Amino acid sequence: MPAPTVQLDLMEFVEQNILPRYNQFDRAHNMAHILRVIKRALTLAEKIGADVNMAYVAAAYHDLGLEGPRAIHHITSGKILMADQRLRKWFSKEQLVTMKEAVEDHRASSSRTPRSIYGRITAEADRDLEPEVVFRRTIQYGITNYPELGKEAQWERFERHLNEKYSTAGYIKLWIPGSINEQYLNEIRNILPNKTLLRQWFERLFAEETP
CATH class of the missing domain: 1.10.3210.10 (Hypothetical protein af1432)
Structure with a gap:
């Protein structure tokens, strides 16, 4: 059918x-x-x-x-x-x-x-939780809504928001078991503690969003 x-x-x-x-x-x-x-x-x-x-x-x-x-x-x-x-x-x-x-x-x-x-x-x-989408949207939101912030302040906001929302202690909840979002959220949670890797993500995406 x-x-x-x-x-x-x-x-x-x-x-x-x-x-x-x-x-x-x-x-x-x-x-x-x-x-x-x-x-x-x-x-x-x-x-x-x-x-x-x-x-x-x-x-x-x-x-x-x-x-x-x-x-x-x-x-x-x-x-x-x-x-x-x-x-x-x-x-x-x-x-x-x-x-x-x-x-x-x-x-x-x-x-x-x-x-x-x-x-x-x-x-x-x-919850579009593919890591690149999450990271890019976080940067886009910061640039659009806090244009007065310089790059380092944007980085601090980026890191703080991601941890508040997506870390194991974050407030995001998934409601349908077995969705692709479970896999993506685990990927994000593996990246967040690695500050060097997270900064690499930020540098690349921030440069693309602020040419």
Whole structure:
């Protein structure tokens, strides 16, 4: 049996009306990021038998709240999804509530377990844990949001953030066992204690991001 696919008219709506909004965000949350999140969300949904249409929409809306304060962007994103009357063409009110909660639950720093499988899918899909992607996005975020920092200050921020989030004592959580993210997170955790190796990563990527 072929894998389920997203409804064509729903996909057209999202691609035309939702995804372009990501062009205004920083390089760590731009169009390339949202497309990767959507791809991973659909792969996970198909793997575990979840509704691919719901997984698709939750992923597509998950960072729209970056149009406002970053600290509450997950809450704002959920409100944007719930308020979008156009989605009622494809989903019931109960499905919209589930997707809203999934968007709210995606944030890596959240101490709350996602309330549904769609929250787990969205949270897991948002964790693009291939080491080079993590390191590059961390540098991109620092350059974009703290342009006043010099190279050494950017390095200090880079190292501090990675340890706070991705180390064995970090706050990141994975919600779907057996995902590729488990392998990637272990790779990152093997790199972090080796400050020389981590600095080599930083030097190469920082040079590429600041030509």
